[in-house]
Amino acid sequence: MRPAAGPDASGAGSARLLLGLAAVAVAFAAADTYVVVLALPDMMTSTGVPIDQLQRAAPIISGFLLGYVAMLPLIGRMADLRGRVPVLVFSLVLFALGSLVTALAYDMPSMVAGRFLQGVGGGGLVPATLALVADLYPPHRRGVPLGVVSAVQEIGSVIGPLFGAVVLAFTDWRAIFLINLAVGLVLAAAIRRVAPAPHEARRRVDLVGLGLLALTLVAGSLVFLRPPPLLRDLTWGQAFIPFTGDGRWLTPVGVVAMGAAVAFLAWCTFARAPLFDVRRWVGALREADLTGALLLAVALAGVILAFATADPKVQVFSDQGLWFLLGSAVAAVLFVVHLRRSAAPLVPRGALRRTPAWGALLVSFFIGAALIAALIDIPLFARTTVYPDSQLLAALVLVRFLVALPVGAVVGGYLIRSLSPGVVTAAGMALAAVGFVLMTRWDLTSLSEWTANIALVVCGLGFGLALAPVNAALLAFTDDDVHGVASAFVVVARMVGMLVGISALTVIGLRRYYAEQADVPPVREVCDGSSRCDEFTRLLKLAGIAQEHAVFWGAAGCAVVAGVLALVLFAGARTDQVSARDALSAH
Numbered sequence: 205m206r207p208a209a210g211p212d213a214s215g216a217g218s219a220r221l222l223l224g225l226a227a228v229a230v231a232f233a234a235a236d237t238y239v240v241v242l243a244l245p246d247m248m249t250s251t252g253v254p255i256d257q258l259q260r261a262a263p264i265i266s267g268f269l270l271g272y273v274a275m276l277p278l279i280g281r282m283a284d285l286r287g288r289v290p291v292l293v294f295s296l297v298l299f300a301l302g303s304l305v306t307a308l309a310y311d312m313p314s315m316v317a318g319r320f321l322q323g324v325g326g327g328g329l330v331p332a333t334l335a336l337v338a339d340l341y342p343p344h345r346r347g348v349p350l351g352v353v354s355a356v357q358e359i360g361s362v363i364g365p366l367f368g369a370v371v372l373a374f375t376d377w378r379a380i381f382l383i384n385l386a387v388g389l390v391l392a393a394a395i396r397r398v399a400p401a402p403h404e405a406r407r408r409v410d411l412v413g414l415g416l417l418a419l420t421l422v423a424g425s426l427v428f429l430r431p432p433p434l435l436r437d438l439t440w441g442q443a444f445i446p447f448t449g450d451g452r453w454l455t456p457v458g459v460v461a462m463g464a465a466v467a468f469l470a471w472c473t474f475a476r477a478p479l480f481d482v483r484r485w486v487g488a489l490r491e492a493d494l495t496g497a498l499l500l501a502v503a504l505a506g507v508i509l510a511f512a513t514a515d516p517k518v519q520v521f522s523d524q525g526l527w528f529l530l531g532s533a534v535a536a537v538l539f540v541v542h543l544r545r546s547a548a549p550l551v552p553r554g555a556l557r558r559t560p561a562w563g564a565l566l567v568s569f570f571i572g573a574a575l576i577a578a579l580i581d582i583p584l585f586a587r588t589t590v591y592p593d594s595q596l597l598a599a600l601v602l603v604r605f606l607v608a609l610p611v612g613a614v615v616g617g618y619l620i621r622s623l624s625p626g627v628v629t630a631a632g633m634a635l636a637a638v639g640f641v642l643m644t645r646w647d648l649t650s651l652s653e654w655t656a657n658i659a660l661v662v663c664g665l666g667f668g669l670a671l672a673p674v675n676a677a678l679l680a681f682t683d684d685d686v687h688g689v690a691s692a693f694v695v696v697a698r699m700v701g702m703l704v705g706i707s708a709l710t711v712i713g714l715r716r717y718y719a720e721q722a723d724v725p726p727v728r729e730v731c732d733g734s735s736r737c738d739e740f741t742r743l744l745k746l747a748g749i750a751q752e753h754a755v756f757w758g759a760a761g762c763a764v765v766a767g768v769l770a771l772v773l774f775a776g777a778r779t780d781q782v783s784a785r786d787a788l789s790a791h
Contacts, residue, residue: 218398218399219340221398222289222336222340222395222398222399223333223336223337223340223349223353225391225394225395225398226292226329226332226333226336226353226395227333227352227353227356228356228391229292229295229296229329229333229388229391229395230329230330230333230353230356230357230360231356231357231359231360231363232360232363232384232387232388232391233299233322233325233326233327233329233360234326234356234357234358234359234360234364235360235363235364235367236268236299236303236322236326236360236364236384237268237272237326237360237364238360238364238365238368239364239365239367239368239380240264240265240268240368243368243372243377243380244261244264244265246372246376246377247261247264247315247377248261248264250309250310250377250378251309251310251311251312251315252311252312253312263312263316263319264312264315264316264319265319266508266509267316267317267319267320267323268319268320268322268323268326269323269508269699270320270323270505270508270509271302271319271320271321271322271323271324271325271326271327272323272324272326272327272699273323273327273504273508273695273696273699273700274500274501274502274504274505274508275323275324275327275328275497275501276327276328276330276331276692276693276695276696277497277500277550277551277689277692277693277696278489278492278493278494278497278500278501278550279291279295279324279327279328279331279332279688279692280328280331280332280335280688280689280690280691280692280693281492281493281497281550281551281688281689281692282488282489282492282688283328283331283332283335283688283689284335284685284686284687284688284689285488285491285492286485286488288332288333288335288336288339288688289336289395289396289399291328291332291688292328292329292332292333292336292392292395293392293395293396294328294485295324295325295326295327295328295329295332296325296329296388296389296391296392296395297325297388297389297392298321298324298325298328299321299322299325299326299329299384299388300325300384300385300388300389300392301321301325302318302319302320302321302322302323302324302325303318303322303381303382303384303385303388304318304381304382304385304421305317305318305321305428306318306319306322306381307378307380307381307382307385308378308425308428308429309428310428310430310452314428318381322384325388327695330357330691330692330695331688331689331691331692331695332688333353334350334353334675334679334687334691335679335687335688335691337349337350337353337679338679338684338687339684339687343676343679343680344621346676346679346680347616347617347618347619347620347621347672347673347676348614348617348618348621348672349617350617350671350672350675350676350679351613351614351615351616351617351618351671351672352613352614352617353675354610354613354616354617354668354671354672354675355609355610355611355613355614355668355671356610358606358609358610358613358668358671359606359610365599365600367380368380371383408477410475410477410478410479412471412475413468413471413472413475413478413479413480414479416464416467416468416471417468417479419460419464420461420464420465420468423457423458423460423461423464424461424465426443426444426457426461427452427453427455427457427458427461428452430444430452442456443455443456443457444456444457447459469482491548492550493546493548493549493550495542495546496539496542496543496546496549496550496551497550499535499538499539499542500535500536500539500550502531502532502535503532503533503535503536503539504532504696504700505532506528506529506530506531506532506533506535507528507529507532507700507703507704508700508703509524509525509528510524510525510526510528510529510532511525511703511704511706511707550689551686551689551693552685552686555682555683555686555689555690556682556690556693558681558682559681559773560625560677560678560680560681560773560774561677561678561681561682561690563677563769563770563772563773563774564674564675564677564678564694564697564773564774565678565693565694565697566697566769566773567629567670567674567766567769567770567773567774568674568694568695568697568698568701569697569698569700569701569704570701570762570763570765570766570769571633571667571670571674571698571701571762571763571766572697572698572699572700572701572702572705573701573702573704573705573708573709573759573762574633574636574640574667574705574759574760574762574763574766575667575698575702575705576701576702576703576705576706576709577640577705577706577709577755577756577758577759577762578602578605578640578663578664578667578759579602579702580706581709581713581752581755581756581759582601582602582605582643582660583598583599583601583602584598584752585643585646585651585749585752586598586599586601586651588745588748588749588752589646589647589648589649589650589651589745589749590648590649590651590652591651601651601660602660604657604660604661604664605660605661605663605664606664607664608660608661608662608663608664608665608668609664609665609667609668610668611664611665611668612632612664612665612666612667612668612669612671613668613669613671613672614668614672615665615668615669616628616632616668616669616670616671616672616673617672617676619669619673620672620673620676624774624775624776625673625674625676625677625770625774626673626677626770626771626772626773626774626775627771628669628670628672628673629669629670629673629674629766629767629770629771629774630767630768630770630771631666631669631767632665632666632667632668632669632670632673632767633666633670633763633764633766633767633770634666634763634764634767635662635663635665635666635669636662636663636666636667636670636760636763637666637760637761637763637764637767638662638663638666639659639660639661639662639663639664639666640659640663640756640757640759640760640763641756641757641760642658642659642662642663643659643663643752643753643756644753644756644757644760646659646749646752646753647749648745648746648749666763670766670770673770673774674694674770675691675694677774678690678691678694679691705759705762708758709755709758709759709762710755712754712755712757712758713751713752713754713755713758714751715754716750716751716753716754717747717748717750717751717754719750720746720747720750720751
């Protein structure tokens with residue numbers, strides 16, 4: 205297969221605009237990963253979950269993460285088969301739909317369903333955008349575009365909490381997701397406008413489909429919202445009275461919503477030119493190996509649920525974690541068997557056979573394991589020391605790290621024009637390790653001093669440097685028609701690394717904490733006056749600092765492992781000199 209050529213002069217402007225829109229979409233979806241940090245207490249209250257039962261809100265986070273990770277390979281494969289632009293548009297529409305469901309949610313199941321849809325849509329944007337870069341630029345010119353995409357993805361982690369804080373300062377949490385709805389639909393329309401599918405001719409608007417969709421959305425919204433004026437009205441209120449029991453959907457308005465949804469799906473399945481071509485997308489799902497994707501999704505879901513639903517303060521896995529992992533192992537074995545037997549598997553045979561290709565997944569895993577320590581434990585250190593009473597101020601400490609990260613991503617993309625991805629990745633991970641080692645020197649007052657910025661900036665730059673080279677090595681050493689699914693797997697590897705990393709590093713930190721705490725006298729022996737109580741609090745803080753130091757040392761170790769693996773596995777992988785075809789035949 206011939207490598208993708210770079211955009212010519214006439215198409216360069218539209219190519220950059222298309223990639224820019226896709227990058228903005230990736231950043232916005234990434235921001236949604238972090239936007240619930242500040243909104244979570246209000247979201248819990250809206251679904252009837254008490255603030256003091258934070259563990260019951262875990263599905264709001266894990267539901268998004270499950271959708272984001274578990275369906276990535278399937279969406280990435282569909283991007284290879286259906287094209288990048290249709291998958292980008294579909295993912296944005298799905299993200300917008302999930303935002304609408306979340307904004308209207310009235311209980312935990314409906315909120316988790318909305319967050320799951322958001323995760324699927326938001327996650328699908330990443331592999332399609334990375335594959336789009338490979339389509340638009342030849343290997344020696346991909347570095348900077350990949351760096352930009354990586355940068356905007358990480359900028360989302362800065363924008364998310366700030367965006368949530370601004371919205372919450374003026375209105376309630378639902379406005380966050382209504383804004384997501386509007387932005388998602390606008391971006392989908394803009395991408396579709398900039399890059400219309402060449403094989404689709406102009407056709408008349410499907411008025412019937414639009415009408416059924418509008419009826420579904422209006423009736424469904426009424427079921428979710430149950431407007432008090434309508435409920436109190438003697439006539440309209442009857443539409444909300446259940447036929448039996450007390451369910452919202454077994455009401456006249458609920459039956460209308462469900463009936464309209466079924467009619468819409470039927471129309472889209474059998475009409476000649478429907479608003480949404482169900483048959484075409486179902487065919488694409490089958491071609492993409494839906495069976496294999498579901499087996500892989502179950503395997504990934506088991507890992508995600510085992511780690512994401514645990515309380516990191518007291519356990520590595522959740523109470524059912526071992527069963528989740530057992531189910532994951534069984535699904536993984538069935539997935540491997542399926543790949544060997546299927547005529548058209550989710551991962552085409554040999555797609556990741558080259559060392560830099562599968563090596564990118566392994567390196568990405570350890571980068572994720574180290575990165576999560578910065579994202580979680582830097583704010584925790586701030587809460588333990590200088591900002592014990594402010595979640596927001598503690599989170600803002602991380603901004604210094606997150607601002608440096610996208611800068612490093614662009615620089616890393618530029619450097620691989622002339623240097624090996626292995627060298628750039630190793631250099632970045634060495635910087636990250638140095639940053640973590642400097643963090644192990646922090647004490648009770650370090651974050652209030654300017655010198656703390658050195659560790660934060662060095663660490664952020666290091667992680668940024670590593671992002672583009674890993675993606676570039678993967679794309680250069682995989683064939684053009686598997687870039688979507690390959691990009692999905694490198695994202696999955698990093699996310700799984702983050703989940704496993706936070707659990708393993710937390711165990712290391714807790715062991716250090718309990719060892720330090722054992723030397724702290726009981727409170728009744730120490731706290732016999734205000735000064736002695738202050739001393740007791742100081743001793744507990746020192747134990748917490750020791751815990752975070754242990755985590756930072758573990759993260760530095762993960763960063764070193766990632767750097768060494770990059771040097772070994774990316775040896776000889778020069779994306780600045782070889783084409784995709786030459787790279788694939790180089791070994």
